[in-house]
Amino acid sequence: xxxxxxxxxxxxxxxxxxxxxxxxxxxxxxxxxxxxxxxxxxxxxxxxxxxxxxxxxxxxxxxxxxxxxxxxxxxxxxxxxxxxxxxxxxxxxxxxxxxxxxxxxxxxxxxxxxxxxxxxxxxxxxxxxxxxxxxxxxxxxxxxxxxx
Numbered sequence: 001x002x003x004x005x006x007x008x009x010x011x012x013x014x015x016x017x018x019x020x021x022x023x024x025x026x027x028x029x030x031x032x033x034x035x036x037x038x039x040x041x042x043x044x045x046x047x048x049x050x051x052x053x054x055x056x057x058x059x060x061x062x063x064x065x066x067x068x069x070x071x072x073x074x075x076x077x078x079x080x081x082x083x084x085x086x087x088x089x090x091x092x093x094x095x096x097x098x099x100x101x102x103x104x105x106x107x108x109x110x111x112x113x114x115x116x117x118x119x120x121x122x123x124x125x126x127x128x129x130x131x132x133x134x135x136x137x138x139x140x141x142x143x144x145x146x147x148x
Contacts, residue, residue, distance in 0.1 A: 011035070011064045021053060023060050026095070031105055033064040034097040039090070049090035054126055058082055058137045061096050062122055066141070069105045073146060075112060080119070080140040087136070092129040096137075098122050108143050117144050 008025045011033075012018065022041040027034040035057060042053040059079065066077040104120055111118035119142055126135045 007067050010067055011060055014063060018056060018060055021056060025064060028064055028068055031069050031100045031102060033061050034095060035061045037094045039093050049094060054135055055082060055084060057094060057096050058139055061098050062139050062141060065098060065100050065122060069100055075143050076146045078142045080142050082139045083137060085136045087133045090128055090134045094126050094128055094134055096124055096126050098124040112143050112145060117142060
């Protein structure tokens with residue numbers, strides 16, 4: 001609970017765009033995050049959530065995973081790629097749950113210490129309020145030593 005309280009603003013207020021979107025971190029612990037993107041602040045004239053808001057949900061969730069899993073005074077992360085495969089229009093709020101296993105966190109940390117860089121991939125599903133699949137995503141990240 002302490003981690004969520006401390007890191008939640010770092011995710012929800014990481015940019016003015018994310019802050020205006022109303023994105024909420026619902027759960028956060030080492031290697032796990034569940035975020036929500038509300039429809040109210042993110043609907044277009046057709047009453048659906050634009051794809052850009054869904055990408056923002058993926059990116060914010062990836063940031064939350066990094067912040068909760070790695071020592072940010074030692075490491076920095078870069079988004080290398082994101083793929084979003086739409087399955088249906090989002091006509092309600094959308095949630096995303098994603099997890100990075102402890103073994104991957106450990107492997108990435110060790111590899112960055114040895115080689116100066118390491119990759120990891122997050123995959124997940126974006127769901128509407130009825131638990132229907134809106135989209136599936138895959139995002140690749142590069143971790144390097146933090147600049148001193």
